[in-house]
Amino acid sequence: MKYTLEQRLDIGRRIYEGEITRFQAAQEYDISDNTARNYMWLYRDINNLPHKKGGRKNSITKVKSSPSIEVKRPNLEEYESMTKEELIQALVQARITETRLKKGYEVKGDGSVIHYSSKNTR
Structure with missing residues (x-):
């Protein structure tokens, strides 16, 4: 099913704000979970919002520890x-x-x- 840009952004907003997961959106809107994720990315990018931290929970991933070096960043x-x-x-x-x-x-x-x-x- 094709959705308009406004509908895609609304789906993306719901996912981004944590109202629903991408899997719930996929089931509710009859789209794949990857399409739902892409709608969330579209919403985030159009509105210049930061990336969400977290991602998968309960998954075992090896994370590289970065050196504890402070870098001065100008505002x-x-x-x-x-x-x-x-x-x-x-x-x-x-x-x-x-x-x-x-x-x-x-x-x-x-x-x-x-x-x-x-x-x-x-």
Whole structure:
């Protein structure tokens, strides 16, 4: 059965807000559970809402523990006040930091101090 965009968004809203599960929506609206999930994603993306935490419950999943490293993140006002060059520099620095964290280390200050994560040391 085809639904209009408004109907899809309403189904997505109900799932996103926890009114019903995607499986209940699938049964109620005669759609697959993956379609119901896609409607929830559509609702979330159109309304610029954050991803929901949680997901499956009672499932056994192995979660990688991330290193406990604090990263300073500027708020929106700080980004808005930056020049184009400052924004580019902030983006480059963020990508460098992300890559280093993926490899398991962080560089402090001028680069002379390196902190390794206990997970990735060999």
